[in-house]
Amino acid sequence: MKRFIGIVVIIAALAGLFVFGLIRGRPDRDITSNLLNKPVPNFDLPLHERYWAEYGETLDLASYQGKPRIINFWASWCGPCYQEAPELQAAWQELHDDVLIIGVQTQDKGKKQQGTDFIDQFGLSFPNVIDDDSRTSVAYGLFGVPETFFVKADGTLAYKHVGPVSAAFIKEKIAEVF
Template sequence: MRRHKWILAGLIILLAAVLYVNLGDGVLPFWGKEGKQKETAAAQSSQALTELLAKGTPKPGTPAPSFSLEDLEGQTYSVGGERDKALLVNFWASWCDPCKEEAPDLVKLAEKYSDSLDVYAVNVTFYDKPDKVKEFVQEYGYIFPVLLDKKGEVYQKYNGIAFPTNVLINKEGNIQEVIIGSLSRKELEAKLKELVKS
């Protein structure tokens, strides 16, 4: 957990620096006659931060970094190369509120697209606690493999920077998209429809 706190502190400092550089003295107030300009600058700052953080993330069209991890029952699952179905790899942690919000949607979408989509929920156990992982899985009724990234090495391979991170991988084993943060069920389903078509 200490490492997580340092990463979070670093992201906050980075965000503050980006906001300061782009907004100067007008970081806090977004009202007044310059309100629109400041809102636009804030949106650009947020986009710049996202792009900066995602710089080392595997790019669409490139092969998904390969890995093998055990699930909660000790069965090994692998990613890398061609597959029978498209794949959604969901990096998450039990303490992550957006992960809790998207969990029911993941279950419903996994059921709906089970003929054409696999879902691997990769718990980054390096930043979590095994007993909390099991509680989370039971509470949200996960029906797909829950893999344990005990050393955080797979998360690093994918340049993980935030929870949740969803990686969409097509049947050829190539990354179609990396989604940092959660989406609404409608938005995620639209992306999954495209993924299973490819």
């Protein structure tokens, strides 16, 4: 009998989990962050070579204080990141006067070349930095990739999104939170 109770408990736990999953429905991607409405951690990270001419060899987030920033974390192994990259590029082409989009290649130790290939594949013209030891992703409390942080001109976090974004979604959110 005791054994049976153990089995029931395990199956009930699994069942509970899945029922939760079913009720939740399609994963809704708005999640909170402890950083919300607080200043985001600063970073000063090396840029991929193709941005050196325009932005210098490293990018210091704080030096863009006064401008709304969108920070997108990605990795070369991440499927959804490939899905959203052209969307980010489209948003950047339209909005580059108003916001700065910054891509952060993270959780991708030693895969700089793959990062370059990723950038080339989509012709990303917004600056992309390399977070080789993933410290920045820890500082931002990253759960996975992709994640996108909307940072206000004063450097506080307005909104955080998990999962791929679309150009339309970015525009909508900018209108809403900035």
